[in-house]
Amino acid sequence: MKVGILSGKGGTGKTTVSASLAAVVPSCQYIDCDVEEPNGAIFLKPELKEKSPVKVLVPEIDMTKCNFCGLCAKACQFNAIAVVKDKVLVFPEICHHCGACKIACPNDAILEVERTIGVVEANEDGTFLQGKLDVGEPISIPIINELKKHIKEDRFVILDCPPGASCAVVNSIEGCDYCVLIAEPTPFGLHDIKIAVQLVKNMGIPFGVVLNKASNDNRSIHHFCQSEGIEILMAIPFSKEIAEGYSKGILPVEINDLWNEKFKKLYEKIEGGAHK
Amino acid sequence: MKQIVFISGKGGTGKSTLVSSLSLLVQNKMLADCDVEAPNLHILLQGEILKKRDFFGAKEAVIDSSACIKCGLCRKTCRFDAISEEFEIKPMKCEGCGACTLVCPQNAIKLEEVKTGETYVSNTSRGTFSHAFLDIGAEGSGRLVTEVRKNVNAYKKDEEWLLIDGSPGIGCVVIASITGTDAVVVVSEPTKSGQSDLERVLGVAKHFGVPAFVCINKYNLNLKVTSEIEEYCENNGYPVIGKIPFEPSIVKALQEFKTPIEAGNKVITNEIKNLWARLVDEVENLKKA
Numbered sequence: 001m002k003v004g005i006l007s008g009k010g011g012t013g014k015t016t017v018s019a020s021l022a023a024v025v026p027s028c029q030y031i032d033c034d035v036e037e038p039n040g041a042i043f044l045k046p047e048l049k050e051k052s053p054v055k056v057l058v059p060e061i062d063m064t065k066c067n068f069c070g071l072c073a074k075a076c077q078f079n080a081i082a083v084v085k086d087k088v089l090v091f092p093e094i095c096h097h098c099g100a101c102k103i104a105c106p107n108d109a110i111l112e113v114e115r116t117i118g119v120v121e122a123n124e125d126g127t128f129l130q131g132k133l134d135v136g137e138p139i140s141i142p143i144i145n146e147l148k149k150h151i152k153e154d155r156f157v158i159l160d161c162p163p164g165a166s167c168a169v170v171n172s173i174e175g176c177d178y179c180v181l182i183a184e185p186t187p188f189g190l191h192d193i194k195i196a197v198q199l200v201k202n203m204g205i206p207f208g209v210v211l212n213k214a215s216n217d218n219r220s221i222h223h224f225c226q227s228e229g230i231e232i233l234m235a236i237p238f239s240k241e242i243a244e245g246y247s248k249g250i251l252p253v254e255i256n257d258l259w260n261e262k263f264k265k266l267y268e269k270i271e272g273g274a275h276k
Numbered sequence: 277m278k279q280i281v282f283i284s285g286k287g288g289t290g291k292s293t294l295v296s297s298l299s300l301l302v303q304n305k306m307l308a309d310c311d312v313e314a315p316n317l318h319i320l321l322q323g324e325i326l327k328k329r330d331f332f333g334a335k336e337a338v339i340d341s342s343a344c345i346k347c348g349l350c351r352k353t354c355r356f357d358a359i360s361e362e363f364e365i366k367p368m369k370c371e372g373c374g375a376c377t378l379v380c381p382q383n384a385i386k387l388e389e390v391k392t393g394e395t396y397v398s399n400t401s402r403g404t405f406s407h408a409f410l411d412i413g414a415e416g417s418g419r420l421v422t423e424v425r426k427n428v429n430a431y432k433k434d435e436e437w438l439l440i441d442g443s444p445g446i447g448c449v450v451i452a453s454i455t456g457t458d459a460v461v462v463v464s465e466p467t468k469s470g471q472s473d474l475e476r477v478l479g480v481a482k483h484f485g486v487p488a489f490v491c492i493n494k495y496n497l498n499l500k501v502t503s504e505i506e507e508y509c510e511n512n513g514y515p516v517i518g519k520i521p522f523e524p525s526i527v528k529a530l531q532e533f534k535t536p537i538e539a540g541n542k543v544i545t546n547e548i549k550n551l552w553a554r555l556v557d558e559v560e561n562l563k564k565a
Contacts, residue, residue: 010288010314010443010444011286011287011289011444012287036444036447036450037285037469037472037473039468039469039473077335096371096373098355098356098371098373098375099353099355100373100375103378133446133447135476135479136483138452163314164444164445165313165412166313167415186527186530187316187319187320187533188319191319192314195412203368215527217528218531246467246469247468247498248468249468
């Protein structure tokens with residue numbers, strides 16, 4: 001079964017929850033889909049053995065065949081090609097690798113060449129995977145798609161998602177059997193969890209909420225979940241011990257056995273929630 | 277107008293709290309929220325809406341089923357698996373590239389513009405404020421950011437500063453937020469994750485040639501990592517312009533929609549004032565150099 005961990009707002013504890021689950025669920029698979037800023041490896045400390053570049057196809061112009069008609073630039077919806085007088089400018093970073101320019105060219109003057117935009121890394125048995133977008137590259141989706149090709153369908157698969165609520169998150173959680181939404185009880189956290197809830201509802205994926213940095217001063221997430229009929233799977237109180245552990249790359253489950261038990265219970269609830 | 281954008285790499289390090297605090301201290305400025313996927317600044321900056329527009333930032337293929345002869349060329353061409361076996365477009369998958377429209381022998385496919393969000397310009401007590409909401413799950417967040425910045429240009433008068441609240445990450449949204457700005461301030465935190473993310477996002481600023489400065493928020497949570505970050509910044513030529521301590525009272529104030537400034541926290545107010553004074557100096561020096 002595949003579980004997506006997301007939040008809308010950044011820094012609410014997606015990686016803490018994802019990596020803690022990965023630490024307590026036997027023979028599961030952890031995939032870090034936050035390819036802009038992957039952090040799971042800091043906590044799970046895998047031995048990364050496999051590294052494969054993620055390549056996309058971008059156009060290259062054969063100047064011996066090009067007659068500067070400009071049809072390629074007209075076809076490109078992303079302004080990645082410009083034709084000016086006797087020059088063709090290609091902007092490979094903003095190319096969406098669709099091949100429309102090649103189709104549009106009447107002179108067969110466009111070739112497609114491979115271009116590396118990042119890397120997928122894995123441990124020996126493929127139970128830990130992470131993607132990394134190269135610095136300076138804007139488009140992360142091909143790396144997320146590549147990661148998802150390595151999903152082990154017979155395992156409990158944890159997909160640690162990027163923040164936000166755009167196409168990168170949609171691609172990460174697509175096909176998931178269940179989602180866990182991490183919320184923190186602040187005005188910002190409440191605003192952003194509503195966005196995440198709407199996203200998983202639109203996609204028709206069953207979900208529950210984990211409340212992180214919970215305090216008695218603010219029950220806004222409780223009230224929201226209650227009024228929407230959303231199950232709160234677990235509450236992690238604000239704790240200096242957990243925050244200090246996090247700062248050093250140590251998970252709550254490594255701090256004491258109590259958290260080990262709690263995350264095992266969370267795992268059971270997720271299993272139950274997906275089969276409802 | 278000098279444009280300063282606050283980013284962080286990692287989420288939740290305190291960008292919006294810092295920008296909203298500065299919005300009370302800095303005079304003669306405009307404000308923008310470029311975190312269009314999970315915008316938060318508007319929660320603290322209520323004002324009168326001057327302009328609201330739907331934004332059409334993407335395209336989507338539409339198949340005219342009466343003209344379609346189900347030849348399958350479009351499905352073969354589409355690299356995004358966006359056309360079903362029944363020759364229907366899967367909206368979540370369609371990239372809007374138009375490759376299918378070019379191969380259809382019946383001219384049965386058209387690209388149509390799709391609404392991807394809404395942009396707002398508001399008049400607030402702290403300055404004119406440009407922001408946007410990306411439709412949930414939509415594409416084209418980078419284009420929406422560019423639109424937010426265009427709105428700034430359309431509404432600017434003679435403000436001296438523009439303070440931009442950025443988004444986490446290093447991809448298209450961040451790139452669209454920082455290109456052409458005068459300086460980036462990376463709001464970091466002393467955690468192993470924050471440290472790793474800081475180094476990557478500083479790489480993006482460098483890649484696009486934007487001068488970058490660093491603020492370490494909650495610096496007293498882990499003094500060892502704080503000094504590691506300081507050492508990294510020192511060795512790589514990124515000035516650390518502020519170190520803000522963690523205090524539980526800040527979290528409490530935010531619960532009541534108050535910045536540390538409004539909550540009257542003197543230590544933190546002074547720290548943020550010093551950060552801004554230092555940044556103004558640094559930006560002046562850049563101009564001279």
